[in-house]
Amino acid sequence: MSAPTDTQTPASSPDSVKDAARGERVTHSRVRDVALPGGTGTLALLTLDNGLDHTKPTTLGPEGLAELHAALEVLRRRAADGEIVAVAITGKPYFLAAGADLTQAAAVQVRDDALALGRAGHAAYTLLQDMGVPTFAFVNGVALGGGLEVALNCTYRTVASDAGALALPEVGLGLVPGWGGAYLVPRLLGVEKAMDVILARPAANKPFKAKEAYEIGLVDALFEAPDFLESSLRWAEAVLRGEIVVERRELDPQPVWDAVVAGTRQRLDAVVAGSRPAPYRALDLVAAARTASREEAFAAEDEALADLIMSDEMRASVYAFQLVSKGKRPQGAPDPKLARPVTRVGIVGAGLMAAQIALLFAQRLQVPVVMRDLDQERVDKGLGYVRATVEKLVGSGRMSADTGARIVGSVHGTTELGDFAGCDVVIEAVTEILGLKKKVFAELESVLSPEAVLLTNTSALSITEMAADLQHPERVVGMHFFNPVAQMPLVEIIQAAKTDDAALATAFAMTKKLRKTAVLVADRPGFVVNRLLILLMGKIVEAVENGTSVEVADRAVAPLGLPMPPFALFDLVGPAVGLHVLTSLREDLGDRFPESPGLQRIVDEQIPVVLDAPKGLPKPVDPAIQAVFGTGEAGGAGALDEAGVLDSVLTALTQEIGRMLDEGVVASPSQIDLCMILGAGWGFHLGGITPYLDRTGYSEKVLGRRLLPDGVANVPAASRV
Numbered sequence: 001m002s003a004p005t006d007t008q009t010p011a012s013s014p015d016s017v018k019d020a021a022r023g024e025r026v027t028h029s030r031v032r033d034v035a036l037p038g039g040t041g042t043l044a045l046l047t048l049d050n051g052l053d054h055t056k057p058t059t060l061g062p063e064g065l066a067e068l069h070a071a072l073e074v075l076r077r078r079a080a081d082g083e084i085v086a087v088a089i090t091g092k093p094y095f096l097a098a099g100a101d102l103t104q105a106a107a108v109q110v111r112d113d114a115l116a117l118g119r120a121g122h123a124a125y126t127l128l129q130d131m132g133v134p135t136f137a138f139v140n141g142v143a144l145g146g147g148l149e150v151a152l153n154c155t156y157r158t159v160a161s162d163a164g165a166l167a168l169p170e171v172g173l174g175l176v177p178g179w180g181g182a183y184l185v186p187r188l189l190g191v192e193k194a195m196d197v198i199l200a201r202p203a204a205n206k207p208f209k210a211k212e213a214y215e216i217g218l219v220d221a222l223f224e225a226p227d228f229l230e231s232s233l234r235w236a237e238a239v240l241r242g243e244i245v246v247e248r249r250e251l252d253p254q255p256v257w258d259a260v261v262a263g264t265r266q267r268l269d270a271v272v273a274g275s276r277p278a279p280y281r282a283l284d285l286v287a288a289a290r291t292a293s294r295e296e297a298f299a300a301e302d303e304a305l306a307d308l309i310m311s312d313e314m315r316a317s318v319y320a321f322q323l324v325s326k327g328k329r330p331q332g333a334p335d336p337k338l339a340r341p342v343t344r345v346g347i348v349g350a351g352l353m354a355a356q357i358a359l360l361f362a363q364r365l366q367v368p369v370v371m372r373d374l375d376q377e378r379v380d381k382g383l384g385y386v387r388a389t390v391e392k393l394v395g396s397g398r399m400s401a402d403t404g405a406r407i408v409g410s411v412h413g414t415t416e417l418g419d420f421a422g423c424d425v426v427i428e429a430v431t432e433i434l435g436l437k438k439k440v441f442a443e444l445e446s447v448l449s450p451e452a453v454l455l456t457n458t459s460a461l462s463i464t465e466m467a468a469d470l471q472h473p474e475r476v477v478g479m480h481f482f483n484p485v486a487q488m489p490l491v492e493i494i495q496a497a498k499t500d501d502a503a504l505a506t507a508f509a510m511t512k513k514l515r516k517t518a519v520l521v522a523d524r525p526g527f528v529v530n531r532l533l534i535l536l537m538g539k540i541v542e543a544v545e546n547g548t549s550v551e552v553a554d555r556a557v558a559p560l561g562l563p564m565p566p567f568a569l570f571d572l573v574g575p576a577v578g579l580h581v582l583t584s585l586r587e588d589l590g591d592r593f594p595e596s597p598g599l600q601r602i603v604d605e606q607i608p609v610v611l612d613a614p615k616g617l618p619k620p621v622d623p624a625i626q627a628v629f630g631t632g633e634a635g636g637a638g639a640l641d642e643a644g645v646l647d648s649v650l651t652a653l654t655q656e657i658g659r660m661l662d663e664g665v666v667a668s669p670s671q672i673d674l675c676m677i678l679g680a681g682w683g684f685h686l687g688g689i690t691p692y693l694d695r696t697g698y699s700e701k702v703l704g705r706r707l708l709p710d711g712v713a714n715v716p717a718a719s720r721v
Contacts, residue, residue, distance in 0.1 A: 024104055025050055027064035027097065029071035033084070036237045041085035043136075043236065044075050048150075049092040058091055060146050061101035065120045072127035079132040086240055087131050089150060090138040090229070094164065099145030102173065105309050106318040109719045114309035118302035121146060121179035126298070128153040134240060138232040139163055139219060144207070145170050148218075149179040152188070156239060156246060157219040159210045160228040166218060167207030168198055171278045173321060174314030174685055178305035182285035183297035189217050191252050191260045191286065198282050199264065203271075220246050251290055261287045270617050275561025276313045276685040312695050312714045316687030319713035320677055323688070324517070327674050330493075330508060331667045332520040334501040339509035340451060346426035347371045348440050350382025350413060353457065354429035356485035359386045362407045364514045370412045370419055379413035386411050421447045425506065427455035427479060432580060437466050445471055453503045455479040460526045460584050463496040474500040477507045480527060482679050483573075490678035491516045496523045519675050522665045525588035526581065528672055529679035531665075532689070533569075534581050535593060535656055539649045540566040542594040544629050546638030548645060554621040556645035560692070563681040567621035571610045576603045592652065598629030654693050654702040661707075669707045687713040 027050045034043045048068070050058050060068070078084050091097060100121070108114045128135045128150070137151030139159040143166045151157045159166070168177040168185070176182055177198060186194035193216060201207065214222040223231035238244040252260075264283055272279050281304045289297055308314050345361050347354050350373035362369045373379045390408050393399035412419075420426055426448065428440045441454055448454075454476045456463055467476035478494025491511045495504055511518040521527045526534060536557070543553045554565045570578050579599050586593040602609060607628060610619035640648065657672060666672055673688020686692045691713035693699045699707045710716055 023107075024061035024063050024101060025052070025056065025059065026067070027058050027060055029064075029068045031071055031075065034233065036085070036240075037234060038237050038241070040237050040240050042083065043086045043088055043233065044078065044084045046071060046075070046087065046089045047091065048089065048095075048097050054092075054094045057098035057142065058095045058147070059098055059101040060121070061104040062117060062120060064101070065124050069120070069124035069127065072124060072131070076127055076131050084133060086134050086136060086236060087128070088136040088138055088232070088236060089128070089154065090140050090232075091143075091147075092141075094141040095147070096137070096139050096141055096143040096163075097147030097150060098142050099147050099169075100179075102318045102321065105175075106315055108309055109716070111306050111310050115302055115306040117309070118178050118305035121149075122298045122302065125149060125153040125179050126294075129155075129294075134236075136232070136236045136239075137219075138229060139166065139210075139213075140228055142166075144168075145177070145181075146179050149177060149181045149184075151219070152184045153180050156221075156236070158221040158223060158228075158232040158235060159213055159219040160225045161210050161222060162225040163210040163213075165207035166210070166213040167201060169202045169205070169207070171199055171282050172202035172205065172317070172684060174276065174278050174311060174317035175308050176278060176282040176285060176301065176304050178301040180298065180301070182282055182301055182304075183289045183292070183294065185218075186257075186286050186289045187251060188248070190249060191257045191290070193217070194286055195260060195264050198286060199268075199279055203279075217249075254290065257287075257290045267617070272561055273558040275559055276683070277311060278308055278313065278685070281308060310715055310719070312691075313685040315711075315715055316691045316695075316713045317684040319687045319691060320673065320684040323670055323674050324677060327517040327519070327678070328512075330518045330520060331671060333493075333508045333518070334505040336505060336509055338502045338505035340424060340453065340502060340506045342424045342506065342510060343367055344423045345369045346420040346423035346444075348426065348428040348444070349373055349430045350378045351429065352385065353481070353483065353485070355382040355385040356483070357427060357429060357457065357481060358382065358411050359389055359407065360485050360514055362386075362410045363403075365510065366406075366410075368410050368412065370414055370423070372414050372417065372419065374415065376413075376415055379415060383411065383413045417443055418447055420444060423448065423452060425453045425455060425510070427457060429457045432458060432461060432584075434461050434466065437461065438469060441466065441470055441476065451475070453477065453506045455507060457481055459530050460581050462525070462588075463494050463523050464498070467496055467498065473498040475503045477503050478521075478523065478527070479507050479511070482529070488679065489517050490529070490675060491518050492521045492527045492529065492675065492679070493518045494521050494523050494527060517674070517678055519666065519671055521675075522663065524660070524663055524665045526585050528660070528666060528675040530581055531585065531589075531660065532653060532656060532672075532676065533680050534578065534585055535652055536649055537566050537570060537578060538582050538594045538596070539652050540645065541596045541599055541629075543640050543645045543648060544626075545594070545596060545598055546640075548638075548640045550621050550626050550629075551623055552640070552642055553645050556642045557649060558642075559646065561683050561685060563683075564618045565621065567609045568619040571608075571619065575599060575609060579603050592655075596629075598625075601628050650693065650696065650698050651702055653689065654698045657690065657693070657707065658703045 027048050030047045030049055032045050034045050036043055048058050075087050135154040137154040137157045139151050142164040148166055168181045170177050185197050213219050221235050268279050347358050350371045358369045358371050371382050387408055390404040394401050394404040426444055430436055450472055456478050463478045467473035476496055477499055480492040482488035482490055493507050508518050540553045544550050554567050609625055611622050613619045669690040673690050676682040676688045682688055690707040694706050694708055695714050
């Protein structure tokens with residue numbers, strides 16, 4: 001391969017696109033000529049590069065798209081003149097491109113500009129299909145959204161084995177794959193696989209790894225990272241010479257296409273229930289992709305993008321995305337330098353929650369972990385959980401055998417209190433009984449050094465009261481994990497009345513090493529997630545106690561598009577746990593957290609609350625539990641319809657959020673949103689909870705004010721037609 005020649009192309013941009021690009025972190029299109037090693041000719045290699053290091057992902061905004069368009073126009077002329085035999089596109093280290101610049105999209109004020117943004121992407125990307133010579137995408141790193149669509153518009157694609165993630169996540173952000181993805185993917189992979197790429201994977205936030213992308217057919221060749229570019233060039237030359245032929249599948253028959261679309265629409269109705277437009281718009285685009293011309297399909301993508309960019313759901317999604325991204329730098333945390341070193345961790349309890357925490361600590365902190373319980377049988381059960389989970393991870397290839405052996409070897413069990421001596425941190429995960437937790441902490445003080453940090457995984461109890469009788473209450477911090485511990489990304493860090501900065505900083509430092517997002521919360525009942533989630537479920541149960549049909553009550557919050565209906569959530573957390581927290585919050589915060597004799601009976605008699613459902617679909621409430629609530633046949637003066645139940649829930653949540661902000665439970669409304677997104681699975685399309693309450697008018701109706709400024713997580717009032 002000869003030395004490359006730089007032929008940097010100029011940027012040009014229509015004035016309207018330039019105006020939209022203010023504040024853009026511009027991705028440049030840098031072109032160099034490469035003489036193919038076998039003498040086939042010259043390949044023009046275009047590299048997408050924003051000139052910054054790997055901590056600043058490459059994204060594509062209006063000005064970057066204009067520069068790409070200009071560069072590709074030059075290359076098309078060179079191809080026509082016979083100067084080059086192929087064009088390839090790749091990225092700076094670790095990135096092809098992380099997609100469109102969402103900040104630019106969210107800043108659009110009028111629909112015409114949103115339409116122009118979609119058209120600008122298509123105008124540039126279509127040149128990759130119309131180059132006149134074969135085009136190749138050398139996917140050297142992350143390729144998300146518009147980044148992956150760059151590759152999809154090329155004739156052929158290779159991928160590096162260490163490429164971080166390939167995906168079309170747009171639907172999860174209130175958009176659609178709008179630069180060719182909705183048209184090209186079903187034609188490339190077949191309509192059924194396309195539904196996974198465009199709808200299912202974004203919903204699960206599960207991008208493809210490089211090998212998975214190769215196996216499904218998103219890319220045509222997989223090469224090891226160290227010599228990825230050289231291998232890709234050799235492969236491209238073999239394709240150009242006809243030595244390698246890449247077969248493309250036939251289009252699925254129309255009946256198959258229609259059946260898959262119909263089945264997917266039915267599933268969307270069951271899961272999404274019309275709560276947001278993006279999945280339905282994406283499905284409509286895929287439905288039409290078989291028979292539409294490219295021009296028709298791309299025009300339809302432009303219109304869908306324009307509509308969605310000007311939707312509140314998209315603005316809330318971008319707000320949520322940015323909130324989660326910035327959540328890695330927690331608000332209100334003390335100086336990290338104050339954190340104490342953690343070389344050994346103790347866990348009080350060996351039940352399921354304790355065992356999950358033990359596994360996480362051993363895996364991420366890479367320090368010895370000791371679990372203690374009252375008898376050896378419980379200890380063995382906890383250790384068995386750790387061992388079985390590790391074996392499953394190793395067996396599935398998600399963990400190496402060496403890592404698994406290290407983790408299992410670092411988790412120990414004991415019944416002896418003295419074995420906690422030498423621990424820098426001990427976290428209790430015992431039954432939610434205040435007296436028991438106080439006793440545990442008192443015992444720990446007798447064997448731990450005064451500098452050791454005491455953590456509690458309580459979900460609702462007062463940490464200040466828990467620490468009140470200790471000699472060193474300043475070292476007690478709440479560190480509330482959510483179940484399942486491995487999957488749930490939120491940790492509520494609770495500062496008690498006497499918690500000092502060193503203990504608090506240690507909890508934050510640990511959370512960062514655990515790769516979780518920490519939110520600082522004041523020591524108030526239920527903290528954030530449980531206070532709001534249990535209130536929601538309590539209002540649902542209250543409606544049923546007053547004569548509302550359980551099926552009506554269970555469907556009432558469907559417009560929110562939550563991960564599951566209320567009674568399915570009761571089933572997941574366990575009715576006994578839900579009842580305990582509801583009772584605890586009622587005792588602390590008053591009768592706005594309702595009493596429920598029916599729920600008490602469900603717990604006492606262990607009555608199932610939901611019916612089975614096909615995998616992936618929400619479990620419906622069992623209508624038979626109507627009788628449990630003492631209302632017999634649903635109906636009567638106190639019965640509500642779905643709108644009435646939803647109004648009751650949203651009014652109560654708005655009032656409670658107002659109280660929480662007045663109490664200083666968190667620093668700002670955005671922190672409540674962050675907690676509900678990461679701790680309760682509330683959708684990005686809601687922006688958490690406060691943007692939804694703002695845009696539905698509940699904030700102003702109930703509190704007399706918006707919770708967030710106009711335009712932060714919604715289309716500004718001035719931009720509405």
